[in-house]
Amino acid sequence: xxxxxxxxxxxxxxxxxxxxxxxxxxxxxxxxxxxxxxxxxxxxxxxxxxxxxxxxxxxxxxxxxxxxxxxxxxxxxxxxxxxxxxxxxxxxxxxxxxxxxxxxxxxxxxxxxxxxxxxxxxxxxxxxxxxxxxxxxxxxxxxxxxxxxxxxxxxxxxxxxxxxxxxxxxxxxxxxxxxxxxxxxxxxxxxxxxxxxxxxxxxxxxxxxxxxxxxxxxxxxxxxxxxxxxxxxxxxxxxxxxxxxxxxxxxxxxxxxxxxxxxxxxxxxxxxxxxxxxxxxxxxxxxxxxxxxxxxxxxxxxxxxxxxxxxxxxxxxxxxxxxxxxxxxxxxxxxxxxxxxxxxxxxxxxxxxxxxxxxxxxxxxxxxxxxxxxxxxxxxxxxxxxxxxxxxxxxxxxxxxxxxxxxxxxxxxxxxxxxxxxxxxxxxxxxxxxxxxxxxxxxxxxxxxxxxxxxxxxxxxxxxxxxxxxxxxxxxxxxxxxxxxxxxxxxxxxxxxxxxxxxxxxxxxxxxxxxxxxxxxxxxxxxxxxxxxxxxxxxxxxxxxxxxxxxxxxxxxxx
Amino acid sequence: xxxxxxxxxxxxxxxxxxxxxxxxxxxxxxxxxxxxxxxxxxxxxxxxxxxxxxxxxxxxxxxxxxxxxxxxxxxxxxxxxxxxxxxxxxxxxxxxxxxxxxxxxxxxxxxxxxxxxxxxxxxxxxxxxxxxxxxxxxxxxxxxxxxxxxxxxxxxxxxxxxxxxxxxxxxxxxxxxxxxxxxxxxxxxxxxxxxxxxxxxxxxxxxxxxxxxxxxxxxxxxxxxxxxxxxxxxxxxxxxxxxxxxxxxxxxxxxxxxxxxxxxxxxxxxxxxxxxxxxxxxxxxxxxxxxxxxxxxxxxxxxxxxxxxxxxxxxxxxxxxxxxxxxxxxxxxxxxxxxxxxxxxxxxxxxxxxxxxxxxxxxxxxxxxxxxxxxxxxxxxxxxxxxxxxxxxxxxxxxxxxxxxxxxxxxxxxxxxxxxxxxx
Numbered sequence: 001x002x003x004x005x006x007x008x009x010x011x012x013x014x015x016x017x018x019x020x021x022x023x024x025x026x027x028x029x030x031x032x033x034x035x036x037x038x039x040x041x042x043x044x045x046x047x048x049x050x051x052x053x054x055x056x057x058x059x060x061x062x063x064x065x066x067x068x069x070x071x072x073x074x075x076x077x078x079x080x081x082x083x084x085x086x087x088x089x090x091x092x093x094x095x096x097x098x099x100x101x102x103x104x105x106x107x108x109x110x111x112x113x114x115x116x117x118x119x120x121x122x123x124x125x126x127x128x129x130x131x132x133x134x135x136x137x138x139x140x141x142x143x144x145x146x147x148x149x150x151x152x153x154x155x156x157x158x159x160x161x162x163x164x165x166x167x168x169x170x171x172x173x174x175x176x177x178x179x180x181x182x183x184x185x186x187x188x189x190x191x192x193x194x195x196x197x198x199x200x201x202x203x204x205x206x207x208x209x210x211x212x213x214x215x216x217x218x219x220x221x222x223x224x225x226x227x228x229x230x231x232x233x234x235x236x237x238x239x240x241x242x243x244x245x246x247x248x249x250x251x252x253x254x255x256x257x258x259x260x261x262x263x264x265x266x267x268x269x270x271x272x273x274x275x276x277x278x279x280x281x282x283x284x285x286x287x288x289x290x291x292x293x294x295x296x297x298x299x300x301x302x303x304x305x306x307x308x309x310x311x312x313x314x315x316x317x318x319x320x321x322x323x324x325x326x327x328x329x330x331x332x333x334x335x336x337x338x339x340x341x342x343x344x345x346x347x348x349x350x351x352x353x354x355x356x357x358x359x360x361x362x363x364x365x366x367x368x369x370x371x372x373x374x375x376x377x378x379x380x381x382x383x384x385x386x387x388x389x390x391x392x393x394x395x396x397x398x399x400x401x402x403x404x405x406x407x408x409x410x411x412x413x414x415x416x417x418x419x420x421x422x423x424x425x426x427x428x429x430x431x432x433x434x435x436x437x438x439x440x441x442x443x444x445x446x447x448x449x450x451x452x453x454x455x456x457x458x459x460x461x462x463x464x465x466x467x468x469x470x471x472x473x474x475x476x477x478x479x480x481x482x483x484x485x486x487x488x489x490x491x492x493x494x495x496x497x498x499x500x501x502x503x504x505x506x507x508x509x510x511x512x513x514x515x516x517x518x519x520x521x522x523x524x525x526x527x528x529x530x531x532x533x534x535x536x537x538x539x540x541x542x543x544x545x546x547x548x549x550x551x552x553x554x555x556x557x558x559x
Numbered sequence: 560x561x562x563x564x565x566x567x568x569x570x571x572x573x574x575x576x577x578x579x580x581x582x583x584x585x586x587x588x589x590x591x592x593x594x595x596x597x598x599x600x601x602x603x604x605x606x607x608x609x610x611x612x613x614x615x616x617x618x619x620x621x622x623x624x625x626x627x628x629x630x631x632x633x634x635x636x637x638x639x640x641x642x643x644x645x646x647x648x649x650x651x652x653x654x655x656x657x658x659x660x661x662x663x664x665x666x667x668x669x670x671x672x673x674x675x676x677x678x679x680x681x682x683x684x685x686x687x688x689x690x691x692x693x694x695x696x697x698x699x700x701x702x703x704x705x706x707x708x709x710x711x712x713x714x715x716x717x718x719x720x721x722x723x724x725x726x727x728x729x730x731x732x733x734x735x736x737x738x739x740x741x742x743x744x745x746x747x748x749x750x751x752x753x754x755x756x757x758x759x760x761x762x763x764x765x766x767x768x769x770x771x772x773x774x775x776x777x778x779x780x781x782x783x784x785x786x787x788x789x790x791x792x793x794x795x796x797x798x799x800x801x802x803x804x805x806x807x808x809x810x811x812x813x814x815x816x817x818x819x820x821x822x823x824x825x826x827x828x829x830x831x832x833x834x835x836x837x838x839x840x841x842x843x844x845x846x847x848x849x850x851x852x853x854x855x856x857x858x859x860x861x862x863x864x865x866x867x868x869x870x871x872x873x874x875x876x877x878x879x880x881x882x883x884x885x886x887x888x889x890x891x892x893x894x895x896x897x898x899x900x901x902x903x904x905x906x907x908x909x910x911x912x913x914x915x916x917x918x919x920x921x922x923x924x925x926x927x928x929x930x931x932x933x934x935x936x937x938x939x940x941x942x943x944x945x946x947x948x949x950x951x952x953x954x955x956x957x958x959x960x961x962x963x964x965x966x967x968x969x970x971x972x973x974x975x976x977x978x979x980x981x982x983x
Contacts, residue, residue, distance in 0.1 A: 031613065036573050125592045146576075244883045245910050383584050389649045430868070434867065461571070
């Protein structure tokens with residue numbers, strides 16, 4: 001259903017002729033292919049629907065103008081910046097896609113330790129600008145190629161630095177938000193005309209309303225500017241790298257160390273993390289390279305640090321006795337970065353790491369202490385510029401067995417989860433056989449320590465439909481394991497209550513029916529009331545889950 | 560290959576944005592972080608390598624059509640190849656540039672070209688030159704006062720190949736003439752093809768006109784072989800790429816050197832000595848086809864093989880082009896050897912250099928886009944504080960010379976050869 005000339009011309013008048021297109025070829029390139037990226041409801045072979053037009057606003061005023069037109073004509077819209085996640089794409093037939101790439105400004109406020117960012121400012125550019133004044137930010141696990149604003153405003157946003165810097169919701173200061181109604185909301189100190197330095201103001205937390213802990217994935221309008229908290233960076237101001245593409249490495253000097261710490265048991269592993277929570281010496285903490293799998297990670301690390309390395313080298317490297325030995329030693333491992341503000345601070349942190357290892361019977365991986373390997377891991381984890389190695393093996397992956405809870409609870413099922421995946425690898429050929437355990441993620445998804453952010457990377461081939469369908473069946477298996485332990489929806493199923501497998505959103509009626517059966521249906525009833533205020537025409541999709549209170553009442557769920 | 564042969568790659572693209580930015584570890588700030596001129600200018604996803612993959616799927620599935628907008632999007636690519644390098648930082652199996660050019664060929668096969676491309680290709684067909692309005696009869700005029708052997712008449716093994724731009728552009732001809740004199744002065748026994756000297760047609764390949772490229776390449780290969788040429792020396796980066804990579808795919812086996820490689824060698828052997836100081840701060844622009852696309856061709860034939868159930872490899876092991884083995888150090892070493900020269904670097908260099916905008920024939924077919932692309936580089940060069948931007952390609956030099964940044968600022972543009980000549 002094409003937009004009427006009246007609507008198209010109204011949109012064109014707002015953004016200009018150069019910044020709108022309804023050409024079918026152009027609009028086709030704005031469809032998400034959920035088999036290719038981690039959509040968390042699939043993987044699915046069906047693409048999301050084609051938008052009726054793509055609009056590229058260049059300012060908050062233009063966004064507001066577009067949103068007002070959408071409200072006037074009741075057209076669904078969705079904004080996205082870097083278009084990695086399926087969450088950013090539209091999910092209906094009468095919808096337009098907002099591409100935010102024209103809005104990419106970054107302003108660093110060193111005095112107030114914050115960056116004011118527009119939607120297309122990605123983690124790498126924000127970090128590079130912040131480092132010029134000795135500051136840094138939390139780049140979430142998705143990597144530095146993604147929009148900082150989208151991560152922080154609309155999703156969880158935890159990563160290696162979260163242990164010292166916190167996750168997305170902990171780093172938002174003031175925001176400028178074009179609500180789905182078209183009204184422009186300025187939160188915190190910005191709303192009082194006092195600048196960007198503070199996220200909260202009088203009254204209820206607008207930050208809490210607009211994103212909560214998970215974020216609304218763009219379902220409540222378009223965040224156009226945001227101040228994000230910056231944190232001390234004791235490293236160089238210009239991010240020095242060396243080495244040949246693609247194996248870039250970084251040497252920040254003696255006040256940075258990246259260790260791969262290994263332990264004899266899961267219990268010792270968890271206890272060491274608990275110590276890190278308590279002693280507050282980790283700048284970053286992540287279980288990163290296990291994403292390649294327990295059996296392949298040593299070989300993959302040797303491939304990705306070699307400019308001429310290829311996946312075809314796997315067979316040889318996997319059977320190398322040294323790598324077999326290293327893999328065995330790195331069975332229960334994670335990476336830690338310590339950063340010294342002073343020489344004495346660094347000495348203290350080194351001593352703390354050694355003390356924790358002594359207390360837990362742990363050791364530092366010798367392979368990862370080799371300078372080139374160390375410097376590669378340091379570059380990898382500080383910038384997260386190689387995060388898309390997620391896809392290197394097969395072209396697609398989905399995160400399963402998302403044990404994002406207390407470390408002590410997670411380790412109880414770690415080996416059962418490993419066996420579950422390994423069984424599938426050995427008895428089906430739909431997913432890559434990487435050794436069962438491919439659990440990776442943040443040591444702490446929140447600042448200071450606490451819940452982890454794990455997922456088992458499951459690599460499959462988006463081009464091979466048998467692989468896609470087989471992975472779907474495997475995901476049913478992992479969900480069964482989650483159900484057994486009362487862990488709720490698996491990571492790969494988090495959005496299965498938002499979109500159908502064909503990429504279309506659920507309707508409000510379907511959500512009313514679905515959420516009336518939820519354990520706490522009035523959570524969704526409450527969210528419905530919020531949405532009624534900021535998104536009265538329900539135009540931005542269904543990632544902000546709601547249930548009509550009247551339907552809940554009719555279903556006997558109280559008032 | 561045909562467009563459909565790229566289907567597995569299209570479906571395995573993970574929309575990671577690596578094709579749009581310089582390697583993320585190399586980003587120094589927001590201003591010069593991006594590295595796809597096409598999406599940089601047109602902004603819609605369709606103009607990025609990711610969007611092009613998706614567009615191809617839709618074309619093959621009959622959802623999108625080769626209408627005017629889609630045709631323009633397909634051809635609005637300078638074929639600079641950065642997307643391919645950016646992709647290969649984390650994805651080892653996708654041939655992004657080859658796909659982009661195949662997509663152009665698909666449009667060409669279906670009769671969908673841009674108005675500005677027609678005179679270029681017509682001139683190639685009729686006059687063996689890709690500069691509209693130039694005549695075959697005038698091609699060798701630039702060399703009339705040079706004492707070079709005509710290799711069709713005299714024996715010799717080293718052929719100087721100026722390329723169309725240096726042969727016809729009056730402002731640039733003196734650079735090629737200087738190059739010849741430099742090499743001859745250092746004792747190189749240099750010849751050229753005389754009447755058989757024709758366009759390499761590398762730009763036709765970049766534009767997706769595969770038939771015209773093949774026709775011209777086959778003819779040129781015969782001419783080189785007939786003349787007994789063992790080494791080609793060229794001052795043009797497009798020609799260098801054509802001979803080194805594209806002709807090599809057709810079985811052409813001669814040594815191919817860019818003039819900067821030869822001059823660098825002669826300086827290091829003490830055969831070229833500088834007598835003058837040039838007190839200048841300069842920055843060097845890596846031409847795409849000398850740098851990341853200047854890696855030698857490695858023959859390979861094989862097929863995909865999955866290991867560990869689903870991991871993609873090739874059997875036998877396939878060569879990997881990361882861009883790192885292109886020609887980067889030779890021009891820099893020359894500049895560093897010239898007394899008085901202070902070389903400063905831009906943010907986007909070597910394998911992740913920004914394009915001049917002339918690639919893929921875009922200076923003829925999409926002049927506004929091409930000029931904007933050049934202007935972006937001029938802004939970057941000026942940000943270094945350099946007095947001049949030096950390069951090693953006539954297409955780059957010409958495009959920069961005729962462009963300005965968004966504020967109207969220009970910069971002096973020099974070829975490496977010009978600076979060497981000044982310092983002798």
